[in-house]
Amino acid sequence: MASLSVHLFKDSFGPFVQLLNEHGVNYQMRQVRAGVPMASSGVLEVMQAVGSAAMWGALATVVVAFINSRRGRKVIITTKENTVVHVEGLSIAELERVLEHAKNLTAIDPGKSTAETD
Secondary structure: OEEEEEEEEEOOHHHHHHHHHHOOOOEEEOOOOOOOOOOOOEEEEEEEOOOOOHHHHHHHHHHHHHHHOOOOOEEEEEEOOOOEEEOOOOOHHHHHHHHHOEEEEEEEEOOHHHHOOO
């Protein structure tokens, strides 16, 4: 089973996991060891069944919903070729194609400072 590492920064953990659950995307929590410095607040592994391309469409929907639900949110994807893609402005179809070649995904919610200005 293939997987995609998802790094969740700042206040993105709860909202991103909620969207994964709502859209039926399978994931596992990656173990974080105490005392080890971590840049992100959480790391997930999004699981893909071998031969199932439908997961990319569901994950693309999650990413677009995450970005569009609050101003200031960002998602950055690094492909297997080490190309960095900022997701804002991509269509769901374009995002699906990028996700098929993704090595990892980073979701950032800047948190309360933008929530107060919404």
